Amino acid sequence: MQNTVFPKSGIPWAELHGVMQDIRLQDSKWHEGRMAMSSYVVDDDLLKVSHDAYLMFLVENALYSGEMAKKRKVGFASLTMFQDEILKMALEILNAPEGAGGQITTGGTESVLLAVLGAREWARKNRPDIKQPRIVLPRTAHPAFNKGAHYFGLKVTRIPQRSDDCKADVGAMEAALGDDVIMMVGSAPCYPFGVIDPIAELAAVAAKRDIWFHVDACVGGYVAPFVKKLGFPVTDFDLGVPGVWSVSADLHKYGYAPKNISTLLVRDAALKDYFTFYFEDWPYGTYTTPTIGGSRTGGALAGAWTTLKYLGEDGYIKAAKTIMDVRQRVFDALKSIGGFEVRGNPDIGLVNFGSNVFDIYAVADGMGAKGWAVARAREPHGMHLALNPIHAKAIDAYVNDLSDVVAAVKKGKIAGSTDKVVYAG
Template structure:
């Protein structure tokens, strides 16, 4: 039944109570019961994000002239992102509402850059590894491009040789991820960078998940392949602040190795009676709160704070990984080094295990090829990992012994 527009207002205190009650059945992310959607880094970080968000909630990022405050904050956020990801001095970019928008803009910019070189960009091709986020399909769909997905290598990362074989005279762009969402693995970005340079193609690195985590994992001493702008073929990167940046939702960054490339992102229009508008991102109005919260959280944590969070995440993921590898019938996919871990089984249907974990209050996600259970670990999982391990130890022999199959996965995005 359709909800009627209320004839009269309701006092805020009553509404607040109702809204809190509405959340009673939501997943318990504060205690690390989720494998996705919320990146909880503690009450203190959350408080900073909330207070900073409300400070500039009414202001509008569309108006840098009216709000030099937001202009400065966005410029600081972008500068911090560029330096963290080792962009050249001339690097540039903008904040966006999230990973999908950053990707959409990265693809649009690559397309318009290719067009500026005289290439035909109608249904031009974007070559991506199989595990690349489907935001690229969305971007290609919206932009009149064709996405070409290439099967991954045996180690479940990008197969650079196969990607080279997929390049045609219609190709304008290559993509690698750091890491790709399904298995949490960083693609061989330096090889992709060489490939992009060899064929004179745009390489975008999707670091939506790893952009604000992997640099700190490296600083903590883990040897990761170089995935950022230090690879000369990398023209653009997407990196989300509302994931491992622990910022309020609606915050990501799209970054370019130089200002001239960023120019292709902007939409400059003067066709209506209200005057010229130059917008860098997809939206018109942009929430000031997402910008101010990002600025505040980044300054609140600093490198020291992010390193401390990264340490908790990698230690917790390592603990879970070791426990999974010790359980008969389970195997971890690939060799994850960040916060994502995905595991499956050669001898039973992990969708059944997912269902049993769900019944015990775990909200994890699933992969389909191969079937796997997936989680994106945050600092909150430090407190829940032992329980998850003991649930797995208890449930796996039970599921293994039964011949149950779950035809339809219990998890869905919609």
């Protein structure tokens, strides 16, 4: 086969850099605040600091850190320190009781997968009577739980959310339980509607049957506690709630750390054993990993440690305030333009809105044509925003464009699209 992409001789960096700059022009303009999904950004100052920190430890490998590195005095004492301190900060932020523990992972999906694996292994040991284990969760919970069930051979029952407030239906979830259920889940918040499920009630139902109860706070874990400190009513969801066994919380979302990094916290450090892999029969020696992947860049640990320390509680509270101010601007605009409805009563900066008056996908198309990267929700049709501090600089333009686009849609100037909604490729 002819080499057409892999060059025969190396290409100078200046040329490659030029290609990258050019192709980047086609990306959604997250940096201008024109994309309210996937990128979690405070400002240029933090980007610079966290990226510098990341690059400092890009080559170091987190596989060679932790207990083994401490004992043998080889590997990366630096990464071990970052890891230990990140977990201590996470446990403080999420109200962990004495004896709780945690694990750093590469993202929300890995944190969820490990929690599912942990629940399965716990049940294998403590409920050997269960032949085909099952998870019960609200339909709004992230697909990563189905991914975990698919990988680890579990069944899943997804229960429709309540129609009035889009939260988990506790009664219906309880009714779906049986002797085969090993795990229940609530989200804080769920991604589609940004609402926190009634965690305390769900946890109480799970506790009655000794079922592993996981809170998926991948989105809310590092923002909801600070929104609460600002005085907003936020449903309790963390390890301080009785009956919560584990919490996933992503540092690469509202922790504002560079990707890939998340935390999985467990109410009792001994539970970590259920998702840790041990292997002895290898000529090289014992192989033990508490994560799905093996080698991981130290950059993600350095980036997250620096972000947490650089912002501190004040910085996170300030970021949360900016988000809630921008959210209020969105709410005000939706009201003054008219014809919109916000789905549920979002707890943090995720907002899902639609309309019974005009075609919301036509509005999405119109906003797209004006250079906004629009996230669409499918059921019911809606537009979705994951608001960040960086959106403060774009909110005036967003509101103006939204008003113009709605006027055009009402005049029939923008036809509704039939785009299939794809969340992740």
